[in-house]
Amino acid sequence: MEKINYVCENCGNDELEVLKKKVHDKSFYYLVRCPKCGNVFEISDKLKLSQTKLIISRYDISESKVITIPKDVEYKVGDTLNIDGEELEITKIETDKTVKGAEGKDIKVIWTKSLSIPKKIGISINDKNRTYSVYLLVPNDYIFETERTYKINEGFFKIKKIKLENGKFANKAEAKDIKRIYGEVSRPYRNAKDLTEYLKED
Numbered sequence: 001m002e003k004i005n006y007v008c009e010n011c012g013n014d015e016l017e018v019l020k021k022k023v024h025d026k027s028f029y030y031l032v033r034c035p036k037c038g039n040v041f042e043i044s045d046k047l048k049l050s051q052t053k054l055i056i057s058r059y060d061i062s063e064s065k066v067i068t069i070p071k072d073v074e075y076k077v078g079d080t081l082n083i084d085g086e087e088l089e090i091t092k093i094e095t096d097k098t099v100k101g102a103e104g105k106d107i108k109v110i111w112t113k114s115l116s117i118p119k120k121i122g123i124s125i126n127d128k129n130r131t132y133s134v135y136l137l138v139p140n141d142y143i144f145e146t147e148r149t150y151k152i153n154e155g156f157f158k159i160k161k162i163k164l165e166n167g168k169f170a171n172k173a174e175a176k177d178i179k180r181i182y183g184e185v186s187r188p189y190r191n192a193k194d195l196t197e198y199l200k201e202d
């Protein structure tokens with residue numbers, strides 16, 4: 001049986017058996033079977049597809065898989081992809097080097113973070129004597145602002161600094177872009193935004 005070197009999307013095995021083959025003009029069609037997991041699928045270059053490695057980060061855990069993407073479509077850092085129903089934001093693209101954007105055919109690895117899970121954010125709250133750290137799991141589009149008062153359980157604090165994932169600081173940002181928040185204990189304030197429901201118990 002004829003074999004080709006192509007990565008099985010299901011198990012990652014890279015030698016597949018060719019069940020059926022059609023070649024005409026400049027396009028081809030293969031029906032292949034993975035001898036390792038039994039997955040049967042089609043490969044066709046009509047859509048000019050290319051395979052790339054996809055890394056998905058969910059908090060501190062990463063998953064790696066192989067996906068098929070169009071060769072002539074450009075991908076950029078910050079774009080979102082929907083893979084198996086999960087929304088992913090591209091955080092890094094590797095060709096032969098790390099780039100901000102590239103066409104599918106040149107991409108070796110796409111690094112992403114999942115937007116389908118709540119964002120984990122660390123908050124350091126200073127009360128002049130010591131600093132407390134808490135972790136929240138908040139919706140990705142939740143907006144935090146400096147100089148606003150927030151509440152966790154019975155404690156109140158005002159945000160002083162918001163550090164972003166890219167290392168910069170902002171006065172206002174969505175949870176998905178935030179790395180860490182720095183605050184100071186403040187007096188109780190009736191219109192404080194209550195974060196208690198997002199508190200992550202360790």
Ligand SMILES: [Zn+2]
Pocket residue numbers: 008009010011012013034035036037038039
């Ligand atoms: Zn397989």
